Amino acid sequence: MSHESEDRILDVRDIYTYFRTEAGVVKALDGVSFDIRYNESVGVVGESGCGKTVTSRSILQILPKNGEVVDGQILYKGVDLLALTPSEMRTVRGKEIALLFQDPLSALNPVMSIREQMIDVIMLHKFLTEEEAEALAVEMMHAVGIPEADKRIFDYPHQYSGGMRQRILIARALALQPSLLIADEPTTALDVTIQAQVLDIIKRMREEHKLSMMLITHNLGVVAENTDRIHVFYGGRVVESGPTREIFKDPHHPYTIALLESIPSFKKGKGRLATIPGSVPQLIDPPKGCRFHPRCAYVTEMCKKRPPAVKIKTDHYVACHHVDRVIKRDINADYDPNLGYAIDNL
Amino acid sequence: MSSSEQIDTKGDGTEMFQQDSEVFPGSPSNAESMEVVLELRNLRKYFPIKTQSILFSKTVGHIKAVDGIDLQLFRGEVLGLVGESGCGKSTLSKMVVGLEKPTTGQVWLGERNVHEETDKKIKLDITRNLQMVFQDPYNSLNPRRMVKDTLMEPLMIHQLEKDDQYGAVLRMLKKVGLEDYHAMRYPHEFSGGQRQRIGLARALIMKPDVIIADEPVSALDVSVQASILNLMQDLQKEMNVSIIFIAHDLSVVKHVSNRVAVMYLGRIVEIGPTDEVFERPAHPYSVSLISAIPFPDPDIEKKKVILTGDVPSPIDLPPGCRFAPRCYKVQPKCHEESPVLKHIRGEIWAACHYPEDEEVIKLHTVKE
Numbered sequence: 001m002s003h004e005s006e007d008r009i010l011d012v013r014d015i016y017t018y019f020r021t022e023a024g025v026v027k028a029l030d031g032v033s034f035d036i037r038y039n040e041s042v043g044v045v046g047e048s049g050c051g052k053t054v055t056s057r058s059i060l061q062i063l064p065k066n067g068e069v070v071d072g073q074i075l076y077k078g079v080d081l082l083a084l085t086p087s088e089m090r091t092v093r094g095k096e097i098a099l100l101f102q103d104p105l106s107a108l109n110p111v112m113s114i115r116e117q118m119i120d121v122i123m124l125h126k127f128l129t130e131e132e133a134e135a136l137a138v139e140m141m142h143a144v145g146i147p148e149a150d151k152r153i154f155d156y157p158h159q160y161s162g163g164m165r166q167r168i169l170i171a172r173a174l175a176l177q178p179s180l181l182i183a184d185e186p187t188t189a190l191d192v193t194i195q196a197q198v199l200d201i202i203k204r205m206r207e208e209h210k211l212s213m214m215l216i217t218h219n220l221g222v223v224a225e226n227t228d229r230i231h232v233f234y235g236g237r238v239v240e241s242g243p244t245r246e247i248f249k250d251p252h253h254p255y256t257i258a259l260l261e262s263i264p265s266f267k268k269g270k271g272r273l274a275t276i277p278g279s280v281p282q283l284i285d286p287p288k289g290c291r292f293h294p295r296c297a298y299v300t301e302m303c304k305k306r307p308p309a310v311k312i313k314t315d316h317y318v319a320c321h322h323v324d325r326v327i328k329r330d331i332n333a334d335y336d337p338n339l340g341y342a343i344d345n346l
Numbered sequence: 347m348s349s350s351e352q353i354d355t356k357g358d359g360t361e362m363f364q365q366d367s368e369v370f371p372g373s374p375s376n377a378e379s380m381e382v383v384l385e386l387r388n389l390r391k392y393f394p395i396k397t398q399s400i401l402f403s404k405t406v407g408h409i410k411a412v413d414g415i416d417l418q419l420f421r422g423e424v425l426g427l428v429g430e431s432g433c434g435k436s437t438l439s440k441m442v443v444g445l446e447k448p449t450t451g452q453v454w455l456g457e458r459n460v461h462e463e464t465d466k467k468i469k470l471d472i473t474r475n476l477q478m479v480f481q482d483p484y485n486s487l488n489p490r491r492m493v494k495d496t497l498m499e500p501l502m503i504h505q506l507e508k509d510d511q512y513g514a515v516l517r518m519l520k521k522v523g524l525e526d527y528h529a530m531r532y533p534h535e536f537s538g539g540q541r542q543r544i545g546l547a548r549a550l551i552m553k554p555d556v557i558i559a560d561e562p563v564s565a566l567d568v569s570v571q572a573s574i575l576n577l578m579q580d581l582q583k584e585m586n587v588s589i590i591f592i593a594h595d596l597s598v599v600k601h602v603s604n605r606v607a608v609m610y611l612g613r614i615v616e617i618g619p620t621d622e623v624f625e626r627p628a629h630p631y632s633v634s635l636i637s638a639i640p641f642p643d644p645d646i647e648k649k650k651v652i653l654t655g656d657v658p659s660p661i662d663l664p665p666g667c668r669f670a671p672r673c674y675k676v677q678p679k680c681h682e683e684s685p686v687l688k689h690i691r692g693e694i695w696a697a698c699h700y701p702e703d704e705e706v707i708k709l710h711t712v713k714e
Contacts (some may be wrong), residue, residue: 047567161656191430191594193653196638200652218568221597221640225648245644262572264601265642272579273572273601279537280567 009212010036015072017058024284028054030236041213043223046233049280052216056182095125098173102185104165108157115153125176140171144201163194184216232256235281235291242316252318255292298322371687372617372695373418383555383588384419389451391437410660411437413612424589426603434612435592439558443476474504477549481561483541487533494529522547539570558590596639600624608632611668618694628690628701631669
């Protein structure tokens with residue numbers, strides 16, 4: 001990939017994150033590279049255990065004790081975050097890069113009022129008096145659509161509904177005017193109508209605050225509607241990355257194609273869905289070479305070597321040895337087992 | 347349909363079903379030609395809210411989890427039940443299988459009343475015919491039992507396949523895509539998708555008339571979800587079983603079901619054939635619910651109807667339409683009079699005073 005870094009807010013270069021466990025070393029991220037540009041919304045997609053969340057935690061260096069980024073560079077605005085001291089890193093978290101969690105209830109302290117939790121964070125990073133911090137907190141809560149914010153700020157987390165809590169977290173994250181927002185499955189715990197509300201607020205706030213965003217999710221619909229570019233993760237690696245429209249219309253990696261064909265969609269009929277044989281790889285002893293090869297229909301001897309990222313078009317990269325052999329099809333058409341991407345079994 | 351005779355012989359006729367000419371609310375126009383396997387009549391479940399003083403507890407109100415549901419399920423159909431959390435989907439399913447006693451109303455399995463039957467033999471037969479598949483494949487299997495024991499127990503209780511129960515277990519495992527040697531394993535040795543196959547086998551081994559599947563795929567990853575959905579569809583056709591499929595993922599419901607019922611705060615607000623409801627919904631709640639589904643296609647421009655506010659608590663419900671406080675086309679009448687399920691157009695039934703017109707509703711357009 002090219003190396004002009006001026007237009008990139010975040011440039012993750014070849015990072016390896018390992019966890020030491022009793023069963024052995026879990027290679028959660030195994031050479032992950034991707035980037036996020038200024039004012040861009042980037043989606044990170046993949047199934048559970050593919051390294052999405054570990055990526056966000058590696059960037060902010062909030063990994064559990066047994067985890068460590070063993071190699072690589074994470075360049076944020078040109079500065080390598082991995083080279084910073086812990087106290088320097090504390091000024092980055094929250095102020096520069098904000099994180100939005102999946103479960104809004106466990107991200108809030110149940111025995112502290114919303115006011116305390118909001119102004120604590122604001123006063124830690126900004127030189128404001130308590131009154132000014134509270135005014136800012138109310139203003140932000142108002143901006144995310146919480147009615148009577150000046151009264152409700154004294155309430156406790158349990159007095160809010162799930163969607164409201166997620167709004168409070170958005171308000172708290174954006175009060176510090178960060179440049180990058182990492183949203184880790186922000187709407188997974190919410191109902192569809194509430195999900196639409198929250199995504200609408202995030203979109204509006206992104207435009208107002210000129211935010212870049214990394215949206216981690218397994219919901220392909222959410223990604224299609226809210227991102228400019230996508231990185232598809234599989235088994236701790238990026239298998240395909242490109243503009244959102246291209247990934248959906250012209251996917252090249254066998255895994256991306258299978259993933260898109262396996263979701264029931266509005267346009268599809270009631271026919272069978274494509275399935276991927278086998279299961280997600282164990283990262284203690286992952287398959288050699290391409291991590292998808294035991295489940296892939298195009299597998300050859302060559303796949304036991306690690307595939308390079310092949311450039312398809314501008315911005316569109318695919319990590320596969322057999323890009324020219326992979327059959328491309330309309331993902332919205334009904335799945336036809338005869339054209340078969342994969343063997344339809346367990 | 348013989349519902350009026352049934353009620354007469356039992357002598358507990360609800361007025362609504364006295365006449366044969368009356369069309370059952372929400373049922374398709376060709377209902378006469380189909381066999382009704384399950385019928386819910388004016389089903390309600392109220393949970394009391396109690397305050398506790400030192401000596402006495404006092405009921406201060408009721409949570410109306412399910413509030414008057416009429417529904418018919420026909421042989422061999424898959425009925426999708428959708429709605430947001432807290433709308434009563436799970437309470438309804440528990441009442442249908444007999445795990446929860448309704449406050450009022452009846453559940454009829456063919457000609458047998460699920461909750462009022464006293465004959466032990468018939469009761470046993472009812473439980474055989476109403477099976478459930480649970481959401482969480484990790485907690486719904488006994489971790490200390492081998493798969494064969496889990497699957498064999500219902501056969502022993504119901505005295506089925508007496509000559510070769512183990513053989514029946516193995517045949518069932520094969521049907522759901524597992525191997526013979528899996529019978530001797532414990533649940534922890536399986537992946538989530540395989541466990542859900544075992545859950546499915548446990549329900550199907552009874553050869554039931556009706557299966558209630560409460561969010562059967564929501565705990566699974568998409569690629570695994572696809573294989574379970576394929577399997578459910580195949581087995582449903584093969585065994586001609588009727589399924590009530592509960593899910594919050596509307597694209598999954600769209601994929602598997604023939605008919606769909608939309609629930610809001612304990613009531614069915616819209617019911618009709620899946621394609622018709624998803625393409626031209628009549629109730630404003632269905633419109634906003636369906637428009638809120640994110641679309642995995644960047645070329646589709648969607649008109650989103652974003653609802654304000656949250657689902658109100660089912661404790662102190664306003665008079666009139668329950669959706670009125672969040673509705674985008676609310677009128678004074680909506681606050682006064684509660685709408686009942688009525689025929690709107692085509693095969694669609696909705697409970698709304700001002701349903702959407704077919705021409706007006708076009709939820710998505712392809713971008714230029």
